[in-house]
Amino acid sequence: MSLKSLPEDKEAKVTFPLTLNEHLKFQLKVNNCLGPLDVxxxxxxxxxxxxxxxxxxxxxxxxxxxxxxxxxxxxxxxxxxxxxxxxxxxxxxxxxxxxxxxxxxxxxxxxxxxxxxxxxxxxxxxxxxxxxxxxxxxxxxxxxxxxxxxxxxxxSRAFSMDALKHYDMQLQQRVQEGHSVSFNDLWSLIIDRMFHDELNxxxxxxxxxxxxxxxxxxxxxxxxxxxxxxxxxxxxxxxxxxxxxxxxxxxxxxxxxxxxxxxxxxxxxxxxxxxxxxxxxxxxxxxxxxxx
The missing domain is CATH 3.40.1090.10 (Cytosolic phospholipase A2 catalytic domain)
Incomplete structure (x- = not known):
């Protein structure tokens, strides 16, 4: 099916036959993607x-x-x-x-x-x-x-109770922003604490x-x-x-x-x-x- 046949910026339902008695239903929306890429x-x-x-x-x-x-x-x-x-x-x-x-x-x-x-x-x-x-x-x-x-x-100051609370807060914020979190992120915060006195x-x-x-x-x-x-x-x-x-x-x-x-x-x-x-x-x- 040609996408050009679908209305632009409007949702359309399309049905494709799989077998004699089975069909696959799609709900599609065509957007115009002309213009420069973000990559x-x-x-x-x-x-x-x-x-x-x-x-x-x-x-x-x-x-x-x-x-x-x-x-x-x-x-x-x-x-x-x-x-x-x-x-x-x-x-x-x-x-x-x-x-x-x-x-x-x-x-x-x-x-x-x-x-x-x-x-x-x-x-x-x-x-x-x-x-x-x-x-x-x-x-x-x-x-x-x-x-x-x-x-x-x-x-030792990088492993104090205040520092650990700070790490937990930073990691929670990172999750809320949509980033995946791993042990490497915790290690990153520990390194940063070792080389800075304040939040950077x-x-x-x-x-x-x-x-x-x-x-x-x-x-x-x-x-x-x-x-x-x-x-x-x-x-x-x-x-x-x-x-x-x-x-x-x-x-x-x-x-x-x-x-x-x-x-x-x-x-x-x-x-x-x-x-x-x-x-x-x-x-x-x-x-x-x-x-x-």
């Missing part, structure tokens, strides 16, 4: 990231000219795209990335970097950095002292403020997508990228705005919008592994 398809960079690259290129060119003592300004394709790539490893990865970024800053090379990527423990450092919209223009010694303070601090409501899309004029490198958070209980990570794995602008799989060329991550989609359309998750839930769950 961006393609392997090119999104418009927001291209705009960032244009702004960041000016910062990188000026920094390289100063460091290399060039007579002429770098322009166009002569300006390289440099990325700092950090690995996982819990607190060790977190402290290691802080130290490396501080070293680059002391060498006047931090402004030469266009991207910072990380996974697992290194994302703990990255998310703390991007809470400050001008972090790379400030002395990172303060960041290192802050990280050292929380790393060496007693962790920061979200991934909030980090756009820290790259709005190209003042900092663009953060790319990496997660490993695997097939649970069917294939090992050696047999099947694929990378998923999280940025302040988009979340998606470069392998398939499918991306959604970061504020829509966790919402429900069908055939490229946003079917059910859910509130954006706090960044702590991404740190403890999605930045580590995404399950089908």
């Amino acid at each position: 961006r398809l393609g392997r090119d960079l999104c418009g927001a990231e291209q705009d960032f690259l244009h702004k960041r290129k000016n910062v990188v060119a000026a920094a390289l000219q100063k460091v290399l003592k060039l007579d002429q300004e770098l322009r166009g394709l002569k300006v390289p795209v440099v990325a700092v790539m950090a690995t996982g490893g819990g607190v060790r990865a977190m402290s290691g990335l802080c130290g490396h970024l501080h070293a680059l800053q002391k060498l006047n090379l931090l402004d030469c970097v266009t991207y910072i990527t990380g996974t697992s423990g290194s994302t703990w450092a990255m998310t703390n950095l991007y809470e400050d919209a001008d972090w790379s223009q400030k002395d990172l010694v303060g960041l290192i002292h802050k990280a050292r303070k929380y790393i060496t601090k007693r962790k 409501d920061f979200k991934l899309s909030n980090q756009r403020q820290a790259v709005s004029v190209g003042q900092n490198p663009l953060p790319i958070y990496m997660a490993l997508n695997v097939k649970e209980n069917s294939q090992s990570s050696f047999e099947f794995k694929e990378w998923c990228e999280f940025s302040p602008y988009e979340v998606g799989f470069p392998k398939y060329g499918g991306f959604i705005p970061s504020e829509n991550f966790g919402s429900e989609f069908f055939m490229g359309r946003l079917m059910k919008k859910k509130p954006e998750s706090k960044v702590c839930f991404l740190e403890g769950n999605y930045f580590d592994k995404i399950n089908h």
Whole structure:
């Protein structure tokens, strides 16, 4: 049956014969779905990231000219795209990335970097950095002292009665928002409590403020997508990228705005919008592994 024969935006009953004496009844409603999809398809960079690259290129060119003592300004394709790539490893990865970024800053090379990527423990450092919209223009010694303070601090406060009540309240709210809840979400809240004195409501899309004029490198958070209980990570794995602008799989060329991550989609359309998750839930769950 052609859907074009059904009235648009009105419910219609349709009967299909299964056998001589049996029929299958449908109640259908046809909607016009013309217009742009809510999922961006393609392997090119999104418009927001291209705009960032244009702004960041000016910062990188000026920094390289100063460091290399060039007579002429770098322009166009002569300006390289440099990325700092950090690995996982819990607190060790977190402290290691802080130290490396501080070293680059002391060498006047931090402004030469266009991207910072990380996974697992290194994302703990990255998310703390991007809470400050001008972090790379400030002395990172303060960041290192802050990280050292929380790393060496007693962790018992993360398991106090007040903290447990707070976790329960946060998880209940997450369920009410329509998100699925697992032990990873509880672990995310515990990690967040270890590195913050107060409740942190920061979200991934909030980090756009820290790259709005190209003042900092663009953060790319990496997660490993695997097939649970069917294939090992050696047999099947694929990378998923999280940025302040988009979340998606470069392998398939499918991306959604970061504020829509966790919402429900069908055939490229946003079917059910859910509130954006706090960044702590991404740190403890999605930045580590995404399950089908």
